[in-house]
Amino acid sequence: MSFSVPVIPSIRGIPYGDRKRINDEARRREGVVDMGSGNPDLPMPPFIRRRLMEALNDGCARYTSYYGLPELREGIARKLSDQRGLSVNPERELLVTHGVQEALYVVMRALLGSGDEVLIPSPHYASYSLNATACGASAVPVPLREADGFSPDMELLERAVTPRTRALALTIPSNPLGVVWSREIVEALAELAIKHNLVVLVDEIYSDFVFGDPPISMGTLPGMKERTFTFNGFSKSFMMMGLRMGYVAGPSGPMEAIKNLHYCVTLCPTSLSQVAALAALECPEEQVEPIIREYLERLDILYNGVVSLPGVTCVRPGGTFYVFPNIKHFGMGSLELAIRLVKEVGVLTLPGTEFGPHGEGYLRLSTCTDRSAIKDGLQRLRQFAERYE
């Protein structure tokens, strides 16, 4: 008699992304230009690499404090205060995690039970809905419209609130939309959260990659600190994606339970990665600024190229690595278009539907390959678009 291990429904319910299908298509071909991934291509600053090498001379790789090295948490608290205006106790209100991904998971898992609802202005970072599913909770995507410049419609959000709504999850600046919301919008969202007793999860991982001033940090607004979990990390600004160094700041009561869950999930963050994060805190500005400038310049090139494609419209990005063009003109679904772009012109993009159902009719393009590849990719997109003129 054969035995099959049963998986509980909430975990069985986590979907695989279409991303896999498109990547499989791309892998079968030579010379595909990758305009899809959010996996940037530059190396880490030399300052950080040197510190890592020094740590390897010692050569020990012992477990660290479960919640991140105390000196790292202190450094992050100073950074949050200096750069984001957020005052955080490094012992009680801060946790170092395996990237923002782990932080999002442990916070959502600790706060969301079966039947709970999370409001998500959408298209949105897919993990918000995957995590909600994994918790037995429901993601409630509330559409952001191109006509509004992808700013939230407060009335729509208000109408989506039910007695089961527990949280509001946001990425500011936005992945996948590339937009940066104004202070007024952030204040309106905070007001909504206070009015309906919601917890706010706000991922600020792209806050260094903006053309203008960085957006206001929601946890600094009146009445918000006690209900806001602020996520950030070293992945993007220091090209440390693979080192998985994220963190979350939040109110001490729930953070205590979240830290216990974090221990169960990871035991401790990676030791060498924490060495890199400590180095990043001291990294000379002249090694970081060129990275940020490079991606912003690429974003300009990408945006200008995309809006010049026949039939394509696009909201101007305020920062991040992404633009989110409207491709409805081509008369097919996002997934079908993404697959055809791989097959017919060798360009890898992500269908907007990877970011929720409201992404239908859009693609996400990124700046994570170099300028010449971006230009080459744009040329190929033009070649495709011109068939539909």
Added chain:
Amino acid sequence: MSFSVPVIPSIRGIPYGDRKRINDEARRREGVVDMGSGNPDLPMPPFIRRRLMEALNDGCARYTSYYGLPELREGIARKLSDQRGLSVNPERELLVTHGVQEALYVVMRALLGSGDEVLIPSPHYASYSLNATACGASAVPVPLREADGFSPDMELLERAVTPRTRALALTIPSNPLGVVWSREIVEALAELAIKHNLVVLVDEIYSDFVFGDPPISMGTLPGMKERTFTFNGFSKSFMMMGLRMGYVAGPSGPMEAIKNLHYCVTLCPTSLSQVAALAALECPEEQVEPIIREYLERLDILYNGVVSLPGVTCVRPGGTFYVFPNIKHFGMGSLELAIRLVKEVGVLTLPGTEFGPHGEGYLRLSTCTDRSAIKDGLQRLRQFAERYE
């Protein structure tokens, strides 16, 4: 009106260990000998460090495949086949994780729902019960008795099975007991699992650290592959604890859901740590064997010292970093004794109760400090013990 973020009951239920209290006591003092931690003190083999340095010359730290680099999974599958006799498909039956800790978490979380029960021969690795709690399930610790050499009593286990029993969780060789179960016992446990349709979770992280032959891998027994999740990693054998490189092999059906959960929890394993794991797979034997020999020799010293203490008995360890002496002679609870040992003779140990209620009356001592510290610690324990002669 102030707002307090509510945490769901299962996560609120995860307890903090007493470990924290004892560590706090130790931190207040100078010159405490650490005989408690499972955090070994030797550096990584030079071969692995050199490979890491080479990777830093390139300097990119990009996201990797979510489930671990394909070449790493292939290498691990070969290693499992060669060293443990376990045949595993690297694409469908293997997942690289943030240490065994993450692997245990995602597997338990995917398989255990509210009200489910996990049989745990106990004293046991504490995360088994923490994870069960986090899943809303129940840990059912079944006592292992010193008089039986800490081998499981199959009748006791059998009697603990209920209609809600879903899994059996084991560490072979045992942390915290240091014992290595015979082939007959492993076969009897497998029989029990088959008879009651249980899933088996078996952590083999200490399988290189044994005096005799390594224990048989449960998944290789007839009828077991389809129900066994085998956990292992690079932490102990290669002194890579802080790099957090674990893995789990299990049946492909549930592994698909587990991989989706893993993506939500971590996105991908640490890139540099995977470079180290790839190097470990090729690490010259002469750089690994001395590490293993050193800890086994220390274990001999520790065991011989402990059994010569007046009033103390101890089951002879078959491997690992641990001995688990009986300290009932001193007439106080394990936690009280552990705290008094810090305060009165400056020795840090772990109370057996850190490993479940059946650990009452015992301490866990480890070989994770150098020989002179172990000898010093034993001297201090003798000094304490002699007061009770």
